[in-house]
Amino acid sequence: ESGWLSRDPAHKDRPGVLSQGIYGARVGGPRHEAKLRAALKKYTDVEVLGAIPSLPQVVIPERHLGLLPAKEESGASSIVAAIAEVVSRHVDLDRIFAIAGSSPPLSSSSCPPDRPSASSGRFYPSKVRIAVASDQAFTFYYPENIEALQDAGAELVPFSPIADPHLPSVDGLFIGGGFPEVFMSRLEANQSLREEIRAAAFAGLPVYAECGGLMYLAREIQWDGAVRKMVGALPCDIRMTARPQGHGYVLLEETGRSPWPLGGAPSKDRIKAHEFHHSEVVNLSGAEFAYKVIRGHGIDGRSDGIVYRNVVASYAHIHSVGTPRWAERFVEFVRQSQSQGVVPARGTGGKNE
Template sequence: MKSPDLPSRRCPALLITAPGSNHGKTTITAALAHYHVNQDRKVRIFKAGSDFLDPMILEHASGQPVYQLDLWLAGKTECQRLLYETALDADLILIEGVMGLFDGDPCSADMAEQFSVPIVAVIDATGTAQTLGAMAYGLTNFRKNLRFAGVLANNVASSRHAEMIVQGIPPTLRYLGGIARDKQFVLPERHLGLVQAEEISDLETRISAVAAAIALTELVALPKAVEFIKPESNTAPALLSGVRIGIASDRAFSFIYPANVDVLREMGATLVFFSPLADAELPDVDSLYLPGGYPELHLATLQNNSSMKAALQHHFQQGKPIYAECGGLLYLLESITNKAGERGAMPGIIPGHAVMQNRLQGLGYQSAPMPGGMLRSHTFHHSIIETSLKPIAQGVRLYNTSPGENIYQLKSLTASYLHCYFASNPVAAAQLFLN
């Protein structure tokens, strides 16, 4: 391995994209990683955008932590740092794009262009044949300065279907092959996206099956190496030295950016993970971090864990800091009602109630004016809350002027639907855990 002090590092890399969502990007990325891991290669995967669920699948497939890579949320320099440091010891870097190649601002194409990463377009062949070639041609020619490694057809129905697809591929495009339509290849979903990896009992079997299919395509060839430049170092201040932070971590609370954990540690915090579902009491900590997740799927367990609810109340009454995001916010209310109309009593630290909805209630990037400063953030939720607590601020949307998510503060508690990215302002993040 080359010295970390070198100004650049080369590593094979690919960005896996598609014309839009639901073309199979996560499945293909996971299976490709799994294939190379089985070849004794160290594969590191990034997820473009702010998603929490896809990285769980990708981490299972690669056996390595999966970080978000987002030019707005994290910023160019932080993305550059993550890629450079990963390239120091990885044999292959994969980046799963978000939505379609050109969807959003910044989009996956911006990421590929910024770091000169070659692109593979995965296109669902359902309901099309020769026209798939036109779709691929449009993706590869819509914007100059993008490097395309090829196109892969997904959900190919038969050998005849495969022949028709090949007929439509322009000679200027590299066709990598097709993946057959198979129910075994499909990953289960629910209202916020894919089901969490640990809940899919046959996940290994599914990914292995797709990896075997990918082994028969040209996608398995290692891509060309990309040069990743070392950015200027920017060390986070040790503002949390000696502070013990308890972080909720289980099936109900799992939506946390790995980079947030890194930032807290870099600022000197000692992190202790606990489960509101399974633990009877809190660990011995100074502050609490309740991330988002699926508390609405575990109403009975959370409701019946009376000792944990009492411990949270005691922590709050002592004036110790609590920071809660999205699902963590819901958990601290008086109750949560799921889509079936079932209601669970929660700790009631925040006055009010949450009710799950059938439609998306919040989505998009926002700047969060937290008590310690502005943090870049993202929101994505299917619930609404009714509370008498007045917000201290609202998120500022990136793309329009409508009101953003409310930010609440009660004594040393700060809570919001917003998922904040701590590396965007470590000083502001530290203040969430200090009195």
């Protein structure tokens, strides 16, 4: 364990949990460190692996929804380097590596289910190309989700909704989370791309969007008195709010209305995800929902996952480990749409073609 250690006897023998070391953070100085080490030695049998001092000179900028993304922080590399240098001086890394190396193998019950991949011996009949929005406005992607899409047979094609004038030639589209509201003027200015995405969505292109992606696909974003046009692939608008509308873990139940049900067929499978958004959907009409909200807020406290044509756009962020069939089902739907003659998005230029 790291970050928290309970000395409650009720937690002492938790199956699968073995605490072999601890380090202090934001330690005030040598005297503070000595007191911490003495107290831990007296009251616990846990090895102290280091004491990291307070670092007032290392500041990571924040705004609504948390830390400033690395793609927006020009000094991100220097911040990481400064933290690494301090950790290397104040933490016994060799001892940490030794402890990690002595850990017993994980049992099969501790591992997530295997997902299909070339390494597992399961190959897919054909590659499909899926565009992935990736720039300063869209940065919230779990690496495991990207890997899951690739394992399912997708060739991922990154593009920038801010800078690229055209959508690359693709069979599907994935727009993840981010801060479209911060860059809404620049997103609005890229009219050619917005129009191409809207036309492709209306023609039946499979599109999956999460949070910031949902906001971008709406007709407009309203924030601090300003209104900026977005893609218009969804029959709704987005209004920014001062307080979070949804924050934390969510539990969703499939309604069976998604073009690619995550359970593999129309079902009521439950999905664990999370949400964190300072915006709300307004003026929504003519849409169905992919999920019923059991816990959380979603779109309106009852539903999430706007379904419109072959678009699914939700506030929920899904993780492929918790929902193993998410990527497989989406890629399979993209493949089916391709084979059935759904018109793919064919860009007219750009570096990603």
